[in-house]
Amino acid sequence: MAAKVTIADVARHANVSRQTVSNVLNSPEVVKEETRQRVLAAVEALGYRVSAAARQMRTGRSRLLATRIETTQDGMNVFDRFLHGLTESAAGSGYRVLLYTATDDQSEIAAFDQLLGEFEPDGFVLTSTHHGDARTSWLAERDLPFVTFGRPWGTSEAGHPWVDVDGAAGTEAATRHLLDGGHRRIGFLGWETGSGVGDDRKSGWSRTLAAGGLDADLALETDGTPAQGQAGARELVERGATALVCVSDSVALGALQVTPAVVGFDDTPVAAAIGLTTLGQPLAEAAARCVELLTDRLSGRPTASHVLLTPTLVIRKDP
Amino acid sequence: MAAKVTIADVARHANVSRQTVSNVLNSPEVVKEETRQRVLAAVEALGYRVSAAARQMRTGRSRLLATRIETTQDGMNVFDRFLHGLTESAAGSGYRVLLYTATDDQSEIAAFDQLLGEFEPDGFVLTSTHHGDARTSWLAERDLPFVTFGRPWGTSEAGHPWVDVDGAAGTEAATRHLLDGGHRRIGFLGWETGSGVGDDRKSGWSRTLAAGGLDADLALETDGTPAQGQAGARELVERGATALVCVSDSVALGALQVTPAVVGFDDTPVAAAIGLTTLGQPLAEAAARCVELLTDRLSGRPTASHVLLTPTLVIRKDP
DNA sequence: TACGCCTTTTGGATCGATCAAACCATTAGA
DNA sequence: TCTAATGGTTTGATCGATCCAAAAGGCGTA
Numbered sequence: 001m002a003a004k005v006t007i008a009d010v011a012r013h014a015n016v017s018r019q020t021v022s023n024v025l026n027s028p029e030v031v032k033e034e035t036r037q038r039v040l041a042a043v044e045a046l047g048y049r050v051s052a053a054a055r056q057m058r059t060g061r062s063r064l065l066a067t068r069i070e071t072t073q074d075g076m077n078v079f080d081r082f083l084h085g086l087t088e089s090a091a092g093s094g095y096r097v098l099l100y101t102a103t104d105d106q107s108e109i110a111a112f113d114q115l116l117g118e119f120e121p122d123g124f125v126l127t128s129t130h131h132g133d134a135r136t137s138w139l140a141e142r143d144l145p146f147v148t149f150g151r152p153w154g155t156s157e158a159g160h161p162w163v164d165v166d167g168a169a170g171t172e173a174a175t176r177h178l179l180d181g182g183h184r185r186i187g188f189l190g191w192e193t194g195s196g197v198g199d200d201r202k203s204g205w206s207r208t209l210a211a212g213g214l215d216a217d218l219a220l221e222t223d224g225t226p227a228q229g230q231a232g233a234r235e236l237v238e239r240g241a242t243a244l245v246c247v248s249d250s251v252a253l254g255a256l257q258v259t260p261a262v263v264g265f266d267d268t269p270v271a272a273a274i275g276l277t278t279l280g281q282p283l284a285e286a287a288a289r290c291v292e293l294l295t296d297r298l299s300g301r302p303t304a305s306h307v308l309l310t311p312t313l314v315i316r317k318d319p
Numbered sequence: 320m321a322a323k324v325t326i327a328d329v330a331r332h333a334n335v336s337r338q339t340v341s342n343v344l345n346s347p348e349v350v351k352e353e354t355r356q357r358v359l360a361a362v363e364a365l366g367y368r369v370s371a372a373a374r375q376m377r378t379g380r381s382r383l384l385a386t387r388i389e390t391t392q393d394g395m396n397v398f399d400r401f402l403h404g405l406t407e408s409a410a411g412s413g414y415r416v417l418l419y420t421a422t423d424d425q426s427e428i429a430a431f432d433q434l435l436g437e438f439e440p441d442g443f444v445l446t447s448t449h450h451g452d453a454r455t456s457w458l459a460e461r462d463l464p465f466v467t468f469g470r471p472w473g474t475s476e477a478g479h480p481w482v483d484v485d486g487a488a489g490t491e492a493a494t495r496h497l498l499d500g501g502h503r504r505i506g507f508l509g510w511e512t513g514s515g516v517g518d519d520r521k522s523g524w525s526r527t528l529a530a531g532g533l534d535a536d537l538a539l540e541t542d543g544t545p546a547q548g549q550a551g552a553r554e555l556v557e558r559g560a561t562a563l564v565c566v567s568d569s570v571a572l573g574a575l576q577v578t579p580a581v582v583g584f585d586d587t588p589v590a591a592a593i594g595l596t597t598l599g600q601p602l603a604e605a606a607a608r609c610v611e612l613l614t615d616r617l618s619g620r621p622t623a624s625h626v627l628l629t630p631t632l633v634i635r636k637d638p
Numbered sequence: 639t640a641c642g643c644c645t646t647t648t649g650g651a652t653c654g655a656t657c658a659a660a661c662c663a664t665t666a667g668a
Numbered sequence: 669t670c671t672a673a674t675g676g677t678t679t680g681a682t683c684g685a686t687c688c689a690a691a692a693g694g695c696g697t698a
Binding site: 273 | 324366367368369370371372373375376381388389390391398399400402403406407410415416417418419420433436437438439545569572587588589592593
């Protein structure tokens with residue numbers, strides 16, 4: 001294994017001092033162009049890379065972003081694609097993604113505490129925000145940099161930057177698509193009331209029907225499984241529904257057993273595989289925006305307070 | 320934000336020297352029990368945690384494991400569950416998982432090089448091994464610690480530790496299950512020859528039929544999509560097949576449009592959602608074994624050369 | 639009492655990068 | 669001519685944990 005190349009080696013090779021090398025890398029504008037070139041050539045020649053540990057020692061910044069890797073409950077989630085985008089965007093800004101696991105808010109806070117003591121990540125990216133989220137207040141109290149993918153539900157205060165996908169806009173597009181297809185009795189299969197995401201998605205459906213002068217009375221709550229999706233779909237169809245907007249692909253999958261005019265949400269692999277029309281979230285962009293908000297804040301640049309992205313209707317069969 | 324607690328603070332609080340605190344944490348056996356207790360109490364009281372950066376500076380070990388986050392091609396993959404297990408097991412051994420992205424072997428090697436210079440991960444976990452894998456030889460040449468999830472295909476040398484799931488054993492179980500169900504003409508839908516994983520899975524099917532005195536003649540290659548799965552299934556059924564073993568859930572999904580007696584591979588969310596019988600990989604255990612092999616090697620303990628796990632047949636409907 | 643042996647503790651040096659401040663020319667201003 | 673300012677570069681000190689060599693303390697034995 002090649003011996004480690006330090007900043008002193010580069011300095012020697014370029015006939016300058018350590019500090020000058022450091023300046024070339026961190027504040028190029030204070031170094032004379034000719035020297036800069038010479039140092040860069042030495043860096044190249046020796047294959048020098050800054051030691052993250054040594055830099056962190058001195059500056060207190062680790063260039064690490066921490067995020068929780070979620071347990072795939074029903075597996076039809078979207079997190080892995082988000083995580084991929086996050087890793088890619090972070091790398092583009094010179095950051096790396098560090099993973100941790102947690103089972104609930106409290107254990108996640110414990111993970112924050114431990115990570116901050118050991119690896120000192122510069123920031124956190126939180127997912128699955130929910131009502132009464134203990135994590136955001138814990139981080140905010142300590143003035144630690146973080147972004148959430150998911151808006152802060154419940155609290156009126158927008159105390160921290162967030163990125164989210166506009167669920168209501170999505171279901172509005174879905175509902176309009178079904179209306180365009182000639183449907184007039186369009187139902188909605190949702191989650192239990194109180195889930196921020198679920199309520200948001202439902203609102204897009206109801207407001208679109210209302211805008212069209214139609215009753216938004218065909219709605220049912222489910223636990224999110226295909227089984228309950230199927231049962232719910234059966235009931236709504238009996239009550240006159242000819243088409244259904246669903247809160248997730250998982251629910252839609254069940255509904256599809258009852259009627260073909262179904263729109264799901266999330267564009268999971270399942271939807272692609274079975275040809276289900278659904279709403280795709282711009283996950284790579286969401287991840288990029290998360291990194292952007294966080295790194296802006298970390299470098300003291302003015303930070304947008306939040307970003308709301310619009311999902312795309314992916315049409316796979318005629319309703 | 321609370322000021323950082325250093326080892327010197329702990330030493331002062333417990334009325335001992337820095338070195339004694341360090342000994343309590345790293346070589347407890349050399350410290351008198353009473354002193355040990357006093358130091359641990361101080362650690363607890365002050366909420367002290369070792370600074371990973373400072374330790375790494377001195378010892379050269381980062382307690383970081385790096386792994387690539389894969390792009391979900393057709394999305395029906397298994398990697399996210401493996402990654403979750405990896406993060407959890409690593410944490411249990413005092414390691415953290417650091418992510419990077421890459422598009423091919425060469426860019427992954429570039430990522431190795433960069434990471435080794437900057438964050439100095441103690442080891443790598445590689446997935447998706449394949450014939451002529453440039454990554455393993457690069458790492459092996461430099462004597463860097465790594466494990467692969469996936470056996471080294473092609474090369475006879477077992478030069479590095481690996482963990483894999485026995486695909487042949489899986490398809491053998493699947494084929495036997497179909498035989499038990501009364502089927503005698505069982506087909507196989509695979510990938511193109513040359514894919515190590517695909518050939519392995521096919522071999523379990525053919526050897527089981529051979530052992531039962533049956534011809535293993537109903538086999539076709541596909542590109543792995545549901546579309547080709549469906550086309551292939553149609554052809555095999557025309558040629559007399561009454562049941563099909565498939566190389567993946569994705570292929571099985573297509574085959575399912577043709578005949579109900581289908582077994583998939585991977586137990587993806589799709590399989591669970593549509594009630595497909597399939598082979599589940601013990602991903603959490605595979606991840607745990609990867610961490611075990613790697614940390615054994617890192618601490619100089621004797622290391623098993625490899626681990627081969629057996630998949631489980633998940634029966635969801637009668638063939 | 640002196641000596642050696644063993645356990646436990648101590649102070650200094652070190653890892654590599656960056657900060658703060660000093661240094662050296664050279665030029666502009668009084 | 670002298671001082672002040674400027675641009676460009678260099679020199680020590682530092683971050684926190686660990687390694688190293690060596691000192692201090694306790695105990696038993698000659």
